[in-house]
Amino acid sequence: MPLDAPSTRRPRADAERNRRRILDAASTVFAERGPSATLSDVAAQAGVGIGTIYRKFPDKVALLDALFDDKIGAVMTVVDDAAALSDPGDAFRSYLFGMIALHAQDRSLATVLFGPDRFDRFPAEISDRLAGVADALIDAAVAADELRPGFTRQDTIALGVMISTLAMAYREIEPDLWRRYAALVVDGTRPSIATAALDPRPLEFRAMAESLSRIL
Numbered sequence: 001m002p003l004d005a006p007s008t009r010r011p012r013a014d015a016e017r018n019r020r021r022i023l024d025a026a027s028t029v030f031a032e033r034g035p036s037a038t039l040s041d042v043a044a045q046a047g048v049g050i051g052t053i054y055r056k057f058p059d060k061v062a063l064l065d066a067l068f069d070d071k072i073g074a075v076m077t078v079v080d081d082a083a084a085l086s087d088p089g090d091a092f093r094s095y096l097f098g099m100i101a102l103h104a105q106d107r108s109l110a111t112v113l114f115g116p117d118r119f120d121r122f123p124a125e126i127s128d129r130l131a132g133v134a135d136a137l138i139d140a141a142v143a144a145d146e147l148r149p150g151f152t153r154q155d156t157i158a159l160g161v162m163i164s165t166l167a168m169a170y171r172e173i174e175p176d177l178w179r180r181y182a183a184l185v186v187d188g189t190r191p192s193i194a195t196a197a198l199d200p201r202p203l204e205f206r207a208m209a210e211s212l213s214r215i216l
Contacts, residue, residue, distance in 0.1 A: 088144040
């Protein structure tokens with residue numbers, strides 16, 4: 001039996017490497033082309049045949065679902081790291097900058113999370129956890145006079161997508177320039193700069209996601 005073990009393990013390892021290669025290629029393709037990218041585009045980027053893609057992912061929805069599992073971990077890390085900070089202002093700004101950074105450094109994130117028909121595939125338990133922690137960070141910062149009143153987690157997503165657009169435009173000539181605008185955005189949330197409540201109200205989460213899906 002031990003003699004058979006390497007031949008049993010190797011196919012699994014090769015399969016996982018191929019799967020990882022496809023996911024990395026998909027992330028690149030969706031960042032460049034958005035939701036209109038096809039499985040054929042992914043296959044070309046990964047350097048594999050389209051049949052290899054279909055054996056692992058029967059359609060684009062399945063591939064985006066797999067990418068979701070990949071990317072939501074990074075989102076949860078940002079939220080959890082921010083929640084671990086004791087100062088409400090530092091915690092909120094860590095959360096906001098971290099979310100902006102994720103969008104700026106990975107333009108495919110918006111496609112995976114908010115592309116056409118993606119909203120209804122967002123697992124309720126993850127959505128509820130993210131919403132609960134984000135709202136707690138925002139409420140605590142407002143209560144501590146560290147954040148302008150009226151800010152919502154929808155604003156976090158909108159700002160992330162905005163900075164991501166700039167990051168995409170400048171990536172060839174100055175890939176870190178997005179940090180300049182992220183700093184301006186984060187500092188602009190402090191009430192010492194403007195104390196009036198933000199107006200008008202943001203879109204509800206579903207309406208925002210559906211609107212973003214039309215421009216990604």
